[in-house]
Amino acid sequence: MLTGGRHGPPSDSLTRVPTPSLAALPVRRLTLRDLRACADLSEDRGWSREEHKWGLLLTAGRGYGIDDPEGGLVSACTVTEYGPPERPALAAVGMVLVAARHARRGVGRRLMRHVISALGPTPLTLHATPNGRPLYEELGFKVVGRAEMVRGRFSPGGPVPRTATRAATAEDLAAVLRLDAEVFGTDRTHIIARLPAFADRFHVAEEEGRLIGYAASWPHTHDDVVGPLVARDTETAKALVSSLAAHTRRPLRTDIDVRHEELLAWVTARGLERVADNAVMTCGAAELPGDWTRRFAPLTVAAG
Numbered sequence: 001m002l003t004g005g006r007h008g009p010p011s012d013s014l015t016r017v018p019t020p021s022l023a024a025l026p027v028r029r030l031t032l033r034d035l036r037a038c039a040d041l042s043e044d045r046g047w048s049r050e051e052h053k054w055g056l057l058l059t060a061g062r063g064y065g066i067d068d069p070e071g072g073l074v075s076a077c078t079v080t081e082y083g084p085p086e087r088p089a090l091a092a093v094g095m096v097l098v099a100a101r102h103a104r105r106g107v108g109r110r111l112m113r114h115v116i117s118a119l120g121p122t123p124l125t126l127h128a129t130p131n132g133r134p135l136y137e138e139l140g141f142k143v144v145g146r147a148e149m150v151r152g153r154f155s156p157g158g159p160v161p162r163t164a165t166r167a168a169t170a171e172d173l174a175a176v177l178r179l180d181a182e183v184f185g186t187d188r189t190h191i192i193a194r195l196p197a198f199a200d201r202f203h204v205a206e207e208e209g210r211l212i213g214y215a216a217s218w219p220h221t222h223d224d225v226v227g228p229l230v231a232r233d234t235e236t237a238k239a240l241v242s243s244l245a246a247h248t249r250r251p252l253r254t255d256i257d258v259r260h261e262e263l264l265a266w267v268t269a270r271g272l273e274r275v276a277d278n279a280v281m282t283c284g285a286a287e288l289p290g291d292w293t294r295r296f297a298p299l300t301v302a303a304g
Contacts, residue, residue, distance in 0.1 A: 022066075022074065022107055027114045030063030030076060037073045038063065041097050044072075048221035054078075056198050057095060057302055060191040064115055066107065074099055075107045079115060080303045081122065082188045089186040090289060091119050093126040094302025112139055116283070123285035127255070127278045127301035136281055144287050145280035147301065148264060151223060151253040152272040154245035161239035168202040168214065175211040176204065183230050185289025191303060192228075200224065203243050205236045215240035216299070217248065226254040229297035234262045237296045241267065254297045263296060 030038065035058065039049040057063065061080035068074045077096040083089030093115060098107045116124070116139065127147060128136050137143075168176065173193065181187050195202050199216035201224075206212065213231030217224040226244055231237035237260070245252055252272060256264050257280075268274065278301065282288060288304075298304055 022102060022105055023110070025066050025069070025074060027064055027066055027111060030058060030065045032058050034058070034063065034065065034073070034076075038065075038076055038095070041073045041076055041099060042095075044099050045097055047097075050221070052198075052219060053300060053302065054095070056191070056194060057300075060194055061092075061303070063095075064111060064118075066111060068099065068102075072099070074102050075111045077111055077115060078302060079119065080191060081119075082184070082304075083186040088119075088122045090285070090304070091122045091124050092302070092304030093124055094300070094304075096126075096132070109135060109139070112136075116140075121284065124283040125285075125288060125304050126281055127298075127304075128281050129276070129278055133279050133281070136283075139283070141281040141283045142286075143279045144282050145292075146258045147255040147278050147280055147298075148258050148274050149253065149255045149276040149278065150264070150267055150272040151251055151275050153251050154241070154267075155271040156242065156245070157270060158266075161235055161242055163205050163207070163212070163236045163239035165203050165205045165239050165243040168196070168204045170196075172204050172211065172214075176214050179211055179214065180228075180230060183291050183294045185291070191299065195299075201244050201247055203240055205231060205240055207232075212236055213240055213294075215244060215297075217244045217252070220253065223251040223253045224248050225300065226252055227297045228295075228299040229254065229256075230294055231296060232294060234260065234266075237263050238266055255301050256297050257292060257295065259292065260296050 038054045039051045043049050057078040063078045065076040066074040075098045078094050079091050081088040081091045195216050199218040202216045204214045213236040215229045217226045
């Protein structure tokens with residue numbers, strides 16, 4: 001037993017519980033119980049708290065994280081798998097974050113290596129910022145495209161798109177899922193079926209009673225995010241964006257595949273500014289499945 005007396009009080013070095021090294025902290029699966037900690041981590045890195053988006057990603061997919069012994073999370077990310085549950089055709093990695101106090105200590109690399117190992121042969125995709133791209137290239141990801149984030153207040157003008165659009169109903173869901181699987185290249189029912197509850201607005205485009213596109217807009221902290229945006233052609237995409245914009249007074253934000261040059265020019269002419277350029281990357285696949293000519297914007301870059 002340690003005592004005081006002439007030898008003084010017990011040494012702090014003997015009574016303090018040592019803090020484990022970052023390399024010794026285990027990676028675990030996150031659940032909705034971790035929603036607040038995930039939002040705190042977003043805020044720590046200067047992002048919006050984004051509880052709404054974290055909630056979707058943790059229920060439609062799964063999260064991975066490393067607990068901080070002092071409270072909260074050291075790091076976190078989400079994975080959204082698509083295709084048959086027993087053999088997914090694609091998995092999107094997103095929301096890769098490391099607490100500021102633990103940055104540049106290899107934590108993000110360790111978490112990503114764990115995710116890559118856990119997913120085995122499943123092809124992966126993610127959107128990388130210029131700062132994050134070197135790490136992902138080191139881990140085997142290749143750039144297969146680019147997406148331009150645009151944001152601003154939409155100002156109607158010019159020729160009015162002639163494609164008919166309307167609010168989606170429950171009866172449209174089966175047709176939306178068929179179109180989405182065809183365009184995305186694999187099934188993602190588990191996330192598209194959540195759109196009516198997740199989004200503020202969910203619109204479809206029709207021609208002679210046939211569904212030719214759909215889009216949704218959902219609330220972010222200071223704007224409405226348009227996504228996903230799936231359309232037969234650029235005119236249909238314009239009509240869907242116009243219909244969503246007509247029902248909000250908030251700025252719009254979306255991430256458009258840069259190959260859709262006409263749509264990018266059109267939205268910038270109507271008040272949206274280009275604010276970021278991210279690389280679309282894959283690992284284990286030479287390119288993304290599906291038909292990019294009809295895939296204009298993702299639901300969120302975190303979900304592919």
